[in-house]
Amino acid sequence: MMFFLEKRDLPELLRRAGAFFEIIAPVLINGEPQLVSWRGEDLALSAPNPLLPPTRLFLPPRETLFTYLQESGLYTFEVPEVRNRLIFGLRPCDLRALSLLDRIMLAEPFDELYSKRRRSTAIIALNCTEPDESCFCAQMGAGPEAHEGFDLLLTDLGERYLLETGSPAGIMLARASEELLERGDDVEKRKLMRESRDRIMSARPWLSPERMRSRLREIDWRSLSEECISCGGCSFVCPTCHCFTIADLGLPDGERIRCADSCILSGFHRMASGANPKARAEERLSSWYMEKLEHMPVRTGLLGCVGCGRCDRVCFSGLHRTDIFR
Ligand code: SF4
Ligand code: SF4
Incomplete structure (x- = not known):
């Protein structure tokens, strides 16, 4: 179902959804967009996608x-x-990353906690009509338009939004705000999404998954790795990265914790014997890309890079992925 929603009515729609869910939405904190528990603050919808991915x-x-x-x-x-929660403003690239994580975390060995969080989370996605210059989602086939995986989908049409339902939960949310909505169509949306896609493609017309894959074994990873300080930043902000480590804290009572880990860090591959098959930064950097471009597609059927551009935005050494593959 498609509806138009006046922009001024968006906070009210979210407030009503707040009767069922904790609302998580992007707001500016110290000038940076972040996904946080929303209490009616101004939404940071024209800022770039938050660096820490959903x-x-x-x-x-x-x-x-x-x-x-x-x-x-x-x-x-x-x-x-x-808790039941609703994430508002999730971008198409991050939706695709979530689909990929589902295929990993919900396959054997099944991850119970991840599954519970997925089942108790509703999603209102937002199509990207104003892509950031770091985005290359269109080349990776992951954006700028979402096609699945959302409960509701918004597209910014200027004065108002187009709101589309994508699931029974989305229909329920739309019903809770039905007097704010009027019947809509996607004529304007289709034009805006075409323009957005063209803009992203024309910024890097030479980029494609095939090109990236074919360059993997030609790139001089050794000289590139001399610029990398192995901080792991790129992997901690990547929406498809999911490595973790587990530790038991406390005896006889305590907690088992899980922390994000990164194959870019030198200790990640180190074994109990002290041997480290990926001791050199160049080996870790190249295998990070192989994982995303070659291994993840075989395991999940989806590319491990969704073109969100976060790794470029965060890199302290200014290593720009798309330049590397150029
Ligand atoms: S590799 Fe970079 S551009 Fe690709 S999904 Fe990860 S953070 Fe985004
Ligand atoms: S963010 Fe940059 S410097 Fe840090 S590990 Fe990634 S590529 Fe290396």
């Missing part, structure tokens, strides 16, 4: 998997509660 709301940088308590030699375990 996939980290499903696989947080640090989380408690369970707590354990020992009594008379027997352990009891407590698993954290998961």
Whole structure:
């Protein structure tokens, strides 16, 4: 179903959704857009996509998997509660990244906590009519328009939004605000999305997954790695990166935690013996790209890069991915 929604009515639609969910939305904090619990602040919808991706709301940088308590030699375990929440303003590239994570985290070995978070989260996605200059989602086939994976989808038409439903939960949310909506059509949206896609493609017409893959074995990773300080920043902001480490904190009682990890970091591949098959930065950097461009597509059927441009935005050494592949 398609509706028009006046821009001034968007906060009211979100407030009504707040009766069912905790609302997570992008707002400016110290001038930077971040996805946070929304309490009616101005929404940062014209700012670039938040640097910390929404996939980290499903696989947080640090989380408690369970707590354990020992009594008379027997352990009891407590698993954290998961709240119903609605993420507002999720971009098409991040939706695609979420689909990819689903194919990994919900396959064997099945991740219970990730699954609970996915099932208790509704999504209002936002098509990108004003892409950032770092975006190359169109070349990666992941944007700037969302086609699936949302409950509601908004497109900015200037004075108003086009609102589309994508699931039974989306229809329920639209019904809760039906007097704010009027029947709509996607004529204007189709034109805007064509223009947005053309803009992204014309910024880097030479870029394609095939080209990136064919360049993988030609790139001089050694000289590139001399500029990389192995900080891991690129992987911590990447929406498709999902490596983690687990530790038990406390004995006899305590918690098992899971923290984001990164194959870019030198200790990631180190074994108990001290041997490290990827001790050199060039090996880690090249395998990061191989994972995204060659291995993830085989495992999931989806490219491991969605062209969100975050790795370029965050890199302290100014290593620009798309330049590397050029
Ligand atoms: S590799 Fe870079 S551009 Fe691609 S999805 Fe990850 S952060 Fe985004
Ligand atoms: S953000 Fe840049 S410097 Fe840091 S690990 Fe990634 S490529 Fe290297």
